[in-house]
Amino acid sequence: MVACNDSTKVDKSDRLAVSKIRCGTVIDHINAGKALLVLRILGIKPGCSERVLIAMNVPSKKMGKKDIVKVEGKYISEKELDRIALISPNATINLIEEYEVSEKRRVELPPVVEGILTCPNRNCITNSREPIKSRFHVKMEGNRVKVTCHYCGKKIYEPDRYIVSR
Numbered sequence: 001m002v003a004c005n006d007s008t009k010v011d012k013s014d015r016l017a018v019s020k021i022r023c024g025t026v027i028d029h030i031n032a033g034k035a036l037l038v039l040r041i042l043g044i045k046p047g048c049s050e051r052v053l054i055a056m057n058v059p060s061k062k063m064g065k066k067d068i069v070k071v072e073g074k075y076i077s078e079k080e081l082d083r084i085a086l087i088s089p090n091a092t093i094n095l096i097e098e099y100e101v102s103e104k105r106r107v108e109l110p111p112v113v114e115g116i117l118t119c120p121n122r123n124c125i126t127n128s129r130e131p132i133k134s135r136f137h138v139k140m141e142g143n144r145v146k147v148t149c150h151y152c153g154k155k156i157y158e159p160d161r162y163i164v165s166r
């Protein structure tokens, strides 16, 4: 018998057992395939020194497939929460203290976001020389996030690629 590496051991319920973090944040129930976008929102880039565990397209009872991101020593700001909600409105945020979940909350879709998205309409006043911050109204339509530009009425579904980097 060949010994399995701990990090690839699969438990009875077919979940991948990755090592725990001591203190930090677990972002769970991320829409499948969006973990890398979440990392971008958190400012985790090549060359970073944080300890980060990522699982993509893992089986989930609630969602079919999901992504998970775990970051040691990281606490998520309100601004980061709003951005995560836009790409993954069902995500849950688990604060970890001494290896245990100390607090759990769901992200909440903000009704309005300012300065977080760019309007794809080139003629929109927010893309002119005027010093106007972008402003979008946010709604769920079915299971998709829909945002509408306050100034020009442009609608965007799943606004992932319009999130401005920080």
Ligand SMILES: Nc1ncnc2c1ncn2[C@@H]1O[C@H](COP(=O)(O)OP(=O)(O)OP(=O)(O)O)[C@@H](O)[C@H]1O
Pocket: 019, 020, 021, 022, 026, 028, 068, 070, 092, 094, 096, 098, 099, 100, 101, 104
């Ligand atoms: N110390 C830890 N290090 C890393 N991940 C952890 C730690 N403790 C819990 N988690 C992860 O955080 C998430 C939430 O943990 P919890 O024990 O609340 O699971 P759960 O009961 O499945 O929660 P939920 O109802 O939100 O799905 C899970 O993905 C779990 O694997």
Ligand SMILES: [Mg+2]
Pocket: none
């Ligand atoms: Mg669970």
Ligand SMILES: [Zn+2]
Pocket: 119, 120, 121, 124, 125, 126, 149, 150, 151, 152, 153, 154
């Ligand atoms: Zn616009």
